Amino acid sequence: MMAGGQAWLRCGADFPGDARSELLVKLDHAGIAVDLSDGVPVGPGVVLFGEPTSDLHDFLRLLRLRQDVRTIAVSARGVDVECAWALLRAGAEDVLAWDACEEPSSMLAARLLRWLEIDALLAGPEVRQRLRGHSRHLLAVLRAAVEVAKFSDTPVLITGGTGTGKELLARLIHDLDPRQPKRRFVVCDCTTIVPELSGSEFFGHERGAFTGAIHAREGAIAQAEGGTLFLDEIGELPLRLQAELLRVVQEGTYKRVGSNQWLHTNFRLICATHRDLITEREEGRFREDLYYRIAGCVLRMPALDERREDIPSLVNTFLEEAMGSAAVIPLDAAVHDYLVARHYPGNVRELRQLVMYMAHRYVPPGPITLGTLPDTEAAGALVGLGEWPDEDWERAVRMALAHGCSLAALRSAVAETAYRIVLAEEDGDTGRSARRLKVSQRAVQQYLHGHGDAMADLGNERSL
Numbered sequence: 360m361m362a363g364g365q366a367w368l369r370c371g372a373d374f375p376g377d378a379r380s381e382l383l384v385k386l387d388h389a390g391i392a393v394d395l396s397d398g399v400p401v402g403p404g405v406v407l408f409g410e411p412t413s414d415l416h417d418f419l420r421l422l423r424l425r426q427d428v429r430t431i432a433v434s435a436r437g438v439d440v441e442c443a444w445a446l447l448r449a450g451a452e453d454v455l456a457w458d459a460c461e462e463p464s465s466m467l468a469a470r471l472l473r474w475l476e477i478d479a480l481l482a483g484p485e486v487r488q489r490l491r492g493h494s495r496h497l498l499a500v501l502r503a504a505v506e507v508a509k510f511s512d513t514p515v516l517i518t519g520g521t522g523t524g525k526e527l528l529a530r531l532i533h534d535l536d537p538r539q540p541k542r543r544f545v546v547c548d549c550t551t552i553v554p555e556l557s558g559s560e561f562f563g564h565e566r567g568a569f570t571g572a573i574h575a576r577e578g579a580i581a582q583a584e585g586g587t588l589f590l591d592e593i594g595e596l597p598l599r600l601q602a603e604l605l606r607v608v609q610e611g612t613y614k615r616v617g618s619n620q621w622l623h624t625n626f627r628l629i630c631a632t633h634r635d636l637i638t639e640r641e642e643g644r645f646r647e648d649l650y651y652r653i654a655g656c657v658l659r660m661p662a663l664d665e666r667r668e669d670i671p672s673l674v675n676t677f678l679e680e681a682m683g684s685a686a687v688i689p690l691d692a693a694v695h696d697y698l699v700a701r702h703y704p705g706n707v708r709e710l711r712q713l714v715m716y717m718a719h720r721y722v723p724p725g726p727i728t729l730g731t732l733p734d735t736e737a738a739g740a741l742v743g744l745g746e747w748p749d750e751d752w753e754r755a756v757r758m759a760l761a762h763g764c765s766l767a768a769l770r771s772a773v774a775e776t777a778y779r780i781v782l783a784e785e786d787g788d789t790g791r792s793a794r795r796l797k798v799s800q801r802a803v804q805q806y807l808h809g810h811g812d813a814m815a816d817l818g819n820e821r822s823l
């Protein structure tokens with residue numbers, strides 16, 4: 360028996376018992392321990408159902424809120440396409456019909472084993488010590504990155520704003536690449552490419568190829584042979600060089616500038632850009648054929664504002680880095696709340712610089728207090744408050760009113776959203792959430808209780 364790990368299984372009363380038993384035997388043979396309890400699922404798992412009821416959809420929606428859960432929904436009989444899409448939208452990662460598959464239990468075991476392998480890598484130091492954060496958005500990207508690194512050599516396109524960690528992610532994909540022996544990770548910044556040198560940075564050149572080419576030189580493509588070529592800011596590459604790069608990616612051949620000899624090459628290509636290449640393509644600034652060659656797998660690094668729950672652990676990481684100690688220095692509650700709520704146009708890089716500055720101003724002992732923040736931050740905080748509620752807020756309220764929403768329903772929708780956001784950002788800690796929401800801890804617990812009940816009910820096989 361091979362070591363597989365643990366998965367969960369929930370089974371509706373209308374799913375055939377013999378199929379369920381067959382699956383349990385298969386998972387056992389694959390080395391997967393199965394959690395059949397009524398508790399809240401953790402990790403990868405399977406929900407077996409006869410009819411796609413609204414309870415099933417609610418169950419999937421609740422699971423989707425948990426970043427560590429991935430679900431395959433399996434119907435006893437064929438599901439129509441519309442129903443399959445609805446289940447995917449609700450939160451399932453895959454939908455199968457038991458009676459339409461040749462070996463459904465083998466398929467499920469193989470998929471769960473793959474997910475368990477990815478989760479084990481995600482939890483390992485190679486990933487966790489480099490890219491900090493545990494938000495749903497970040498974990499989804501990391502999972503996809505681990506999968507493409509380990510199980511394919513597809514070209515990867517990483518998109519996202521400045522400072523979101525695109526280069527960090529590219530290096531991770533290179534390091535997880537199982538190809539042996541390990542070759543180089545070569546970075547080529549497309550903003551620094553000089554078109555007049557005909558891409559000599561990429562292709563290399565022969566001696567005398569252009570004025571100033573005193574010696575022959577290897578380009579980035581030759582240096583990346585057998586390894587990874589990381590083309591940063593690919594959206595800035597001039598159109599003429601895009602055509603030359605296309606041939607390299609398509610045919611695996613290139614010529615050094617000033618040479619007639621075709622050379623063969625083989626490397627993993629990872630590109631990054633802060634631009635929207637689809638718009639660039641539509642507006643004629645980026646070649647469509649090149650886009651499809653480089654975008655085998657597109658990974659979007661989320662902005663820090665989309666994953667505020669990662670801010671406390673990033674702050675700790677940067678404080679440790681700045682102070683050279685593993686001891687966690689407590690943040691004053693006001694500093695914590697300010698850092699979590701602040702807007703970060705420069706994303707993680709901006710947060711890192713801010714924390715580095717605070718570490719340098721901090722005088723121990725005791726927590727880090729508001730006075731440690733740069734003076735410019737206080738001015739920014741006031742501007743932020745003055746601008747709220749803003750146009751987006753008004754538009755949302757107007758829409759809700761236009762749909763006939765009552766004031767009571769609006770109030771409860773706002774409260775519901777605020778509870779959800781703060782609980783996610785505070786990792787479910789009711790004390791900290793209560794403090795931020797300025798309500799009693801009991802109120803937060805009651806909110807959770809209402810939702811927890813739904814989760815427990817839906818986790819119960821009798822209710823499916």
Ligand SMILES: Nc1ncnc2c1ncn2[C@@H]1O[C@H](COP(=O)(O)OP(=O)(O)OP(=O)(O)O)[C@@H](O)[C@H]1O
Nearest residue numbers: 489490491492520521522523524525526527707708
């Ligand atoms: N998840 C993370 N955990 C720890 N540090 C991070 C994380 N994401 C980004 N950083 C840090 O933020 C900084 C910017 O990261 P990186 O250079 O990878 O971003 P980028 O998206 O490539 O930026 P740019 O587009 O401006 O080149 C680096 O100091 C990096 O270490």
